[in-house]
Every structure is written in structure tokens, then in C-alpha cells.
Amino acid sequence: MPRSDTVIVEVGGMIVENWEEYEIDSDLLVAADGWTLRCPLVGSASERLAWLDVVAVGATMRLYVGNDIIMRGTQTRQQAWASYIQHTGIVDTVSVSAGQKGEAGTTVTITGRDMAAHLVDNSVHPSLFQVAGENLIALAEGVCSEFDIPVIADPSASRNIATGSPSTLPDQRVLAEQARQHGIPVERWSRATLRAGNRSGRPYDEIAGLTDTPALERARRRSSSGQTPSDALRQQLSDAKPQGGETAWEFIERHARRHGLMLWMSPLGELIIAAPTYAQRARFRFDRRVGTAIDAETTVLAGTYTQNGADRFSEVRVYGRHRARGEQRTGRVGIARATDAQTDPSWPRPRVLPFTRRHVQHDTQATSQAELDRAARRIFAEHQQEADVYEVTAWGHGQREYLFGIDTVAHVDDQQIGLRPGDWYVTRRTFRKSRESGTTTDLRLIPRGRIAL
Numbered sequence: 001m002p003r004s005d006t007v008i009v010e011v012g013g014m015i016v017e018n019w020e021e022y023e024i025d026s027d028l029l030v031a032a033d034g035w036t037l038r039c040p041l042v043g044s045a046s047e048r049l050a051w052l053d054v055v056a057v058g059a060t061m062r063l064y065v066g067n068d069i070i071m072r073g074t075q076t077r078q079q080a081w082a083s084y085i086q087h088t089g090i091v092d093t094v095s096v097s098a099g100q101k102g103e104a105g106t107t108v109t110i111t112g113r114d115m116a117a118h119l120v121d122n123s124v125h126p127s128l129f130q131v132a133g134e135n136l137i138a139l140a141e142g143v144c145s146e147f148d149i150p151v152i153a154d155p156s157a158s159r160n161i162a163t164g165s166p167s168t169l170p171d172q173r174v175l176a177e178q179a180r181q182h183g184i185p186v187e188r189w190s191r192a193t194l195r196a197g198n199r200s201g202r203p204y205d206e207i208a209g210l211t212d213t214p215a216l217e218r219a220r221r222r223s224s225s226g227q228t229p230s231d232a233l234r235q236q237l238s239d240a241k242p243q244g245g246e247t248a249w250e251f252i253e254r255h256a257r258r259h260g261l262m263l264w265m266s267p268l269g270e271l272i273i274a275a276p277t278y279a280q281r282a283r284f285r286f287d288r289r290v291g292t293a294i295d296a297e298t299t300v301l302a303g304t305y306t307q308n309g310a311d312r313f314s315e316v317r318v319y320g321r322h323r324a325r326g327e328q329r330t331g332r333v334g335i336a337r338a339t340d341a342q343t344d345p346s347w348p349r350p351r352v353l354p355f356t357r358r359h360v361q362h363d364t365q366a367t368s369q370a371e372l373d374r375a376a377r378r379i380f381a382e383h384q385q386e387a388d389v390y391e392v393t394a395w396g397h398g399q400r401e402y403l404f405g406i407d408t409v410a411h412v413d414d415q416q417i418g419l420r421p422g423d424w425y426v427t428r429r430t431f432r433k434s435r436e437s438g439t440t441t442d443l444r445l446i447p448r449g450r451i452a453l
Contacts, residue, residue, distance in 0.1 A: 012059035021434035032113040041106040088269035115269040118147040119249040124242040136235040158266035162405030183219025203230035222279035225260035284410035334372030336380035381452035
């Protein structure tokens with residue numbers, strides 16, 4: 001059934017109670033997620049000025065969603081609401097508009113982005129980092145420290161917060177899911193282990209006292225990049241010199257991609273350096289049957305399935321720095337073909353183009369065959385991401401005990417638009433709510449495995 005979630009919006013430390021409408025975007029594939037808040041401007045002239053001074057450009061915005069957002073004992077408001085936060089961002093623009101006499105009153109439209117805006121808008125100083133052998137996470141922390149943005153390699157805690165798990169599920173169940181992703185026995189896993197790894201940069205499995213074990217290998221096989229979060233913490237850089245005009249986001253992303261990782265922001269405003277987690281149980285279901293009304297249990301309002309054959313390739317070749325002129329090349333080459341793509345057991349084998357469409361690219365910074373192979377797979381996958389897309393609009397901000405969130409899995413069986421049953425990966429979530437239209441969420445899903453790093 002549709003959830004009735006309590007929503008609290010905070011801007012500049014002030015609770016905005018008279019909002020009329022909001023739209024909050026979370027996209028795994030976009031550097032800085034945007035948001036919009038609309039509310040009336042009321043009160044005397046001095047009260048209006050004071051209110052606008054609080055929600056000014058640069059102020060921090062937080063969105064909390066949950067059925068039980070309450071104060072607990074002597075906790076501060078932020079401590080009490082930590083399990084309910086869904087977005088942390090900054091104000092980019094404040095627009096105030098008023099109609100003529102007799103028309104609607106004064107309206108304030110506030111727009112902004114998540115904390116990645118600092119990384120997207122700031123360039124790295126060309127001489128700031130020129131080190132070799134530095135840890136990837138440590139390098140990112142050096143860049144992000146200027147903006148008070150923490151860097152983490154474990155996405156499980158962020159996913160749990162985004163879906164409301166800490167407030168709705170038993171603590172042991174949450175910890176068991178985290179332990180499985182890390183490949184660490186649940187009896188050796190705790191929130192203290194997670195905090196220690198995030199704080200010190202040491203691999204989580206080392207803190208737990210483990211070396212290579214069958215459980216760690218299984219966790220690597222379940223990862224889209226073949227790495228556990230501990231492996232991400234171990235990544236070392238061969239060259240960390242920024243390129244001219246490169247932004248902080250581009251600088252960190254360039255090195256993360258070379259190691260099979262990607263960047264996105266957590267609801268708390270942390271930078272996550274990790275890989276998509278496909279080996280999850282489905283938290284949501286979107287079912288519709290031909291010839292029947294929309295199933296109230298699914299919360300589905302509308303769904304669209306799009307197949308796209310444009311800008312896709314049957315083969316990608318990436319050549320390294322050593323090559324001869326002409327067609328015959330003597331250097332290393334990484335190759336990815338459609339026929340080699342791994343398939344998701346819950347998804348039919350991807351349709352292969354019935355003709356040849358080749359893409360050739362050079363990577364002068366690749367130093368090994370493994371890097372060239374990874375680059376070829378990544379480029380091929382990037383163009384496959386739009387091949388099959390399911391977009392759904394649902395009532396509320398979640399289903400049953402979970403809020404909708406990115407980096408999650410949903411089971412889709414939409415007969416009305418001709419989809420076979422299968423598990424899909426959520427890459428985008430947009431919360432919308434207005435006093436007039438109610439609460440809805442737009443979701444964008446792709447087959448599991450389409451983001452290959």
C-alpha cells in the first residue's frame with residue numbers, strides 16, 4: 001500500500017514548515033543531484049527579510065523522510081533524525097516572485113544541488129598533487145577535506161539510510177547484509193569496524209583480522225568491479241597529477257575509473273568511492289497485469305519501457321600508448337564484444353546488434369593489459385546503459401518497510417508494457433511532493449550488470 005511518510009525540510013538550520021512543493025533528485029550517474037523547493041513568503045517586511053537571510057545562497061539543505069521522525073532523550077535534532085535523512089545539499093539560487101495586486105501572493109523558489117556541487121564547481125590546483133603510490137581514498141580525502149566532505153568506500157550504510165533500513169529493520173539483519181557484502185563473517189562485523197575503516201582508511205577485512213578467505217572471494221564475485229570495499233581502500237595510484245582545468249570531481253573520478261570504481265554522494269553528504277552492488281535481494285516490486293486494474297500493493301501509477309539501439313556498439317577496442325602507425329598496431333589492445341557480456345540470470349540475454357558497429361579509442365595513460373581490458377568493458381557498458389530502461393512513477397516515497405533509493409534492486413513484472421519478470425537496478429530516484437498533488441516518486445531502472453567498471 002502507498003506509504004504516508006512524514007517529510008521535514010531544513011534550510012540553513014531552520015525548519016521550513018510552509019513549503020508547497022519539493023522535488024529532490026538522486027542519480028547514480030550524475031555528478032551533482034539537483035533539488036527544488038517552493039514555498040510562500042509571508043509575514044511583515046522585516047520577517048520576510050529575516051526568512052530570506054536564512055535560506056540564502058550557500059545555506060545547507062536537508063530533507064528527512066519517515067513515519068516516526070521524533071526527538072529521543074537528550075539527542076540533538078540531527079542525531080535523532082540521522083536515520084531519516086535523504087538528502088544533504090546547498091542552495092544555488094533563490095528566486096522571489098510576486099504577481100500583480102489581486103493575483104497569487106509572493107512565492108520563493110529555492111534550487112540547489114547535493115554536496116558534490118563543491119567538487120563539480122572547483123578546479124584542482126595543477127601543482128597540488130604530484131605523488132605516486134598514494135592510496136586512492138587518501139587522495140580523495142585530501143581533495144574533499146577543503147569542503148568538509150567525508151570519503152567512504154562502503155556503500156552499504158548509505159544504502160541502508162536511503163531506504164530507511166536503520167529505523168525499520170532489526171539491527172542484526174542490517175549488520176548481516178553489510179557483512180555479506182564485505183565477505184566478513186557476521187560475528188566479526190560491527191558498526192565499530194565500519195567506523196574504524198572509514199576513519200583510518202585501513203581495509204575493513206584487515207581490521208576484522210582476515211586475509212584471503214572463501215567468503216572474501218565470494219564477495220568479490222558478487223561485486224560489479226570484482227572488488228570488496230576493502231579492496232577499494234587498498235588501491236594505489238601510479239600518477240596523481242591533475243590536468244589543466246580539471247575539476248575536483250573529474251580528478252577523483254579519473255583515478256577511480258582506472259581502478260574499476262565510481263563516485264556518488266550519500267544522503268549524509270559523503271563521497272562514496274565504490275561499485276554498484278547487484279547481488280542484493282529485491283526490496284521493491286512493480287507488478288501490473290494485462291486486463292486488470294493497477295495492483296494497489298505495487299503503488300505503480302505509470303510505467304514506461306524503452307529499448308534504444310542508438311549509440312550502441314558490437315565491439316569496442318582500446319589501444320595503449322605503444323602503437324605503430326596505420327591499421328596494424330603493435331601495442332596492447334583491450335577488446336570488449338557484445339557476445340562476451342556477462343548476463344544476469346534474472347534477465348534474458350541482451351539483444352546483440354544484427355550488424356557490426358565498432359568503436360576505437362586510444363588511452364595513452366593505460367600501463368597494463370588489465371587497464372585496457374577494463375577501459376574497453378567500461379566504454380562498452382556505458383553505451384549499453386540506455387539499451388533497456390524502465391521508468392516508473394509510484395505512489396509515496398517507498399513500499400512497505402523501505403523507502404525508494406538508488407543502488408537498490410527491484411523486481412519488475414509489468415505485463416501491460418510487455419516486460420518479462422526480472423530484477424532491475426535502480427539508478428535514479430526523484431521524490432516529489434506538493435500540497436495539491438500528493439506524494440510520488442519517479443524511478444529509473446536498468447538491468448543488473450549494465451554498469452560495468
